[in-house]
Amino acid sequence: MRTTVCPYCAAPSVVERPPSLDRPAPTFALGFSMTQPAAAERVKHWLRTRHPWSHSGLKRAPLQDVRGIYAPAYLYSALAQTEYSASIGENYTETETYTTTENGKTVTKTRTVTKTEWRSLSGEHAEYVPDVLVTASRGLSNVELEHIEPFDLRMLARYEPALVAGWVAEEPSLSREECLKMARAEAVDRVKQRVNQFMPGDSHRMQRLDTQLSAESLEVCLVPVWVLAARYDPQKPPLRVVVNGQSGEVHGKVPISWVKVALTVLAVAVLGLLVYLLMNQGGRP
Secondary structure, three states: OOEEEOOOOOOEEEOOOOOOOOOOOOOEEOOOOOOHHHHHHHHHHHHHOOOOOEOHHHHHOOEEEEEEEEEEEEEEEEEEEEEEEEEEEEEEEEEEEEEEEEOOEEEEEEEEEEEEEEEEEEEEEEEEEEEEEEEOOOOOOHHHHHHHOOOOHHHOEEOOHHHHOOOEEOOOOOOHHHHHHHHHHHHHHHHHHHHHHOOOOOEEEEEEEEEEEEEEEEEEEEEEEEEEEEOOOOOOOOEEEEEEOOOOOEEEOOOEOHHHHHHHHHHHHHHHHHHHHHHHOOOOO
């Protein structure tokens, strides 16, 4: 942890450790915009509106251990230069003649069909990929962070110990290389989406996409996250829910009620059987 509280006087303080390669000092921090009561209300609404097969206890689950955490993340930017080749499809219509059987006789008819002409296209694409955010915490997975993104990076401030004093603030617990690998993968995926978006034609098949990243920047940023525990069943571990401390976006792995799933499958099977019986009886009850 980067912050602590004195056990004698409850005074908050920040632990300033010497930075290292895998535990560098934060460069930026984002402040909390959402209060603890507001985050709790967001979670209660989220629990009430889950899918029909979620555990029944979610709607009345009490919230426990509501904590605001400054979670460490790496903010990545890079210049991406991409070479690509693709097949571009242009649709056109033709009228074709075909034969079919009607009332025991062979008849000739016409129909309009859509066909595709394929052409090759290759080229280069260059862009700057900014603001890729990946977790640097083993406690907050990158999947969870992605689900509560985006954060408003326009509110970034230079890190000062006073910004996090009194809050729980975590040091990076993932290595720099692990985070760099995740950030590069996300950057390449963004470039892939962008190249696919500007492909001409009615359809396309990407054959080659080779992206090289350069001028990379990787800085530690502390992001605000509310973490809550929902006790939906006294016999099971609580559901962990994370909330974006700026936007209030909520994420958690909702437990499924297999009893509800079984009842739904049974109801569909009974309905299908009734329809089958009615059809076999010519629609007569």
